[in-house]
Amino acid sequence: MRIQDARVAILGGRTGLLGQALTKAFDxxxxxxxxxxxxxxxxxxxxxxxxxxxxxxxxxxxxATGYTQxxxxxxxxxxxxxxxxTVPPLLATLAARRAIPFVxxxxxxxxxxxxxxxxxxxxxxxxxSVYGISKAxxxxxxxxxxxxxxxxxxxxxxFGPGRxxxxxxxxxxxxxxxxxxxxxxxxxxxxxxxxxxxxxxxxLEKDAAGLFHLANSGHTSWHGLANTAVMMANKNCIxxxxxxxxxxxxxxRPHYSVLDLSKFTRTTGLTPRPWExxxxxxxxxxxxxxx
Ligand SMILES: NC(=O)c1ccc[n+]([C@@H]2O[C@H](COP(=O)([O-])OP(=O)(O)OC[C@H]3O[C@@H](n4cnc5c(N)ncnc54)[C@H](OP(=O)(O)O)[C@@H]3O)[C@@H](O)[C@H]2O)c1
Numbered sequence: 001m002r003i004q005d006a007r008v009a010i011l012g013g014r015t016g017l018l019g020q021a022l023t024k025a026f027d028x029x030x031x032x033x034x035x036x037x038x039x040x041x042x043x044x045x046x047x048x049x050x051x052x053x054x055x056x057x058x059x060x061x062x063x064a065t066g067y068t069q070x071x072x073x074x075x076x077x078x079x080x081x082x083x084x085x086t087v088p089p090l091l092a093t094l095a096a097r098r099a100i101p102f103v104x105x106x107x108x109x110x111x112x113x114x115x116x117x118x119x120x121x122x123x124x125x126x127x128x129s130v131y132g133i134s135k136a137x138x139x140x141x142x143x144x145x146x147x148x149x150x151x152x153x154x155x156x157x158x159f160g161p162g163r164x165x166x167x168x169x170x171x172x173x174x175x176x177x178x179x180x181x182x183x184x185x186x187x188x189x190x191x192x193x194x195x196x197x198x199x200x201x202x203x204l205e206k207d208a209a210g211l212f213h214l215a216n217s218g219h220t221s222w223h224g225l226a227n228t229a230v231m232m233a234n235k236n237c238i239x240x241x242x243x244x245x246x247x248x249x250x251x252x253r254p255h256y257s258v259l260d261l262s263k264f265t266r267t268t269g270l271t272p273r274p275w276e277x278x279x280x281x282x283x284x285x286x287x288x289x290x291x
Contacts (some may be wrong), residue, residue, distance in 0.1 A: 001058070001204055002100060004030040007202050009056065011036050011043055011091070018105060018155075018193050019064035022097075025197035029176035034058065035136030038065075044082060046090045053094060060204070061095040062103040063088060066135075070109065071250040073131040080130050084149045085137030092150050099150040101209070103200060106190055108156035108215075110136040113254025118219075120260040121154075121211045129251035139211070145272035151203060152211045156259055157225070159279070161286040167279070170226040171289065174237035182231075184223035184241035189215035192278030202268045212267070213259035220258035225279070232280055233289035 008026045012019035013035025026033040034056060041049045042067050053061070067073060067083040088104050095102035109132035110125035125136040142150050159167040173180055191214070199214055199284045220228070227239040244255070265271050 001104065001207060003201055003205060003221040006031040007033065007034065007057065007060040008060045008062065009034045009036060009053065009058040010064055011041060011049070011060045012066070013016050013062075013076050014040075014265055017158055017160060017161065017163040018196060019234050021160055021193035022062060022064055022200065025194065027203055029201045043087045043091065046087075048092065050094055053098065058100065059252065063091050064105060065127060065130070066105070070129060070131040070253070073129065073134065074250045077130045077134070080134040081137060084131070084134035085141065088138040089141035091147055091281040092145055092147055094197035096145070096147045096149070099149075101151065101204065102147070103151045103153065103204070103275040104138070104142060106139050106152055106154045107132065107135045107259035108259055109254060110139065110154065111257050113186075113256045115256060118258040118260035119213070121213055121263055129253065143211070149209055150192055151209050153200060153203070154211070154213050154259060155191045155196050156186045156215050156257060158193055158196070159190060160259055160282060162193070163172060166222070166285075167229045167282065170229055170239075171233055171235065171283070171287070174230045174233070174235035174239075178227065178237055180237060180239045181242040181246070182223040182226040182239055183244050183247050184221040184259045184276065186253055186255055187221050188254075189217075189219050189259050190225055190279065191215040192275070192282060195278050199264065199268070199270065199272060202270055203264070206267050208267050212264055213261055215259050215261065215262050215272065216278045217272050218276070220275065220276045221257040225275075228276060229279060229283055233287070234235065249264070
């Protein structure tokens with residue numbers, strides 16, 4: 001689709017980590033972005049979305065909302081399934097009725113992490129947490145509808161400006177602790193929100209639809225990500241590796257959830273930059289830390 005001058009409705013665009021990056025990316029690409037808060041549209045009340053769509057007539061609907069608290073989801077499965085499972089197909093239907101494309105984001109946590117090579121779009125979801133199962137439910141609902149202009153993008157380990165995230169939390173902790181421990185036996189692909197947003201634009205420019213994996217290139221552990229960020233920011237803190245067994249969490253996370261990005265590259269001709277380059281931009285550019 002033509003992005004220039006397109007009217008783009010972004011649910012979660014006011015306050016969400018990814019939504020804010022999308023708002024910026026579409027504006028920079030020459031579109032007119034409409035970042036929406038839950039006051040503008042409560043996605044749990046599809047009528048409120050429909051009223052907004054009727055009034056504003058966008059050319060594209062993006063869902064950057066979701067229930068994103070992975071551990072809390074274990075205690076609030078109904079809310080997680082409502083937001084991540086039930087809402088996406090309802091939103092896709094609103095978009096399809098208007099014959100406009102719909103974009104939705106899912107997660108590497110739909111996989112159980114037993115694979116040893118990067119997960120492709122052809123691997124079957126098999127989540128081991130309420131969050132992952134609820135996100136897989138949303139994907140399934142969307143795919144079952146079979147709308148030709150629905151784009152589902154699985155992303156992983158999101159960080160970036162605008163809202164707290166793993167990297168920001170680690171850098172805050174490194175200010176007050178001389179030593180930190182972080183798990184090193186969960187391996188994944190970090191994703192810089194502005195890069196995900198820019199590459200979403202690239203996929204739409206190619207009229208991409210269906211399921212895609214997207215992240216920055218390369219992979220690391222949570223320890224690798226934390227340690228690299230702390231070193232880039234010149235913090236006086238030692239980050240030591242520990243196994244997951246030494247840091248139990250309510251939700252089970254995959255030990256390996258690296259995403260294969262080759263479908264994205266085949267479709268756009270682009271390779272996302274390495275996560276280390278994106279992290280440098282976040283730590284030194286966005287946060288203004290380091291040398
Ligand atoms: N963060 C990650 O590491 C990660 C990894 C993989 C996939 N994803 C997926 O990527 C997407 C975006 O994630 P994110 O990290 O950017 O999420 P986020 O920062 O938690 O933002 C979620 C957004 O959804 C909004 N929202 C929640 N409930 C709503 C409702 N009922 N009506 C309207 N808006 C509502 C929130 O508004 P308030 O600010 O008012 O609460 C917020 O703007 C999600 O689908 C997530 O599952 C994230």
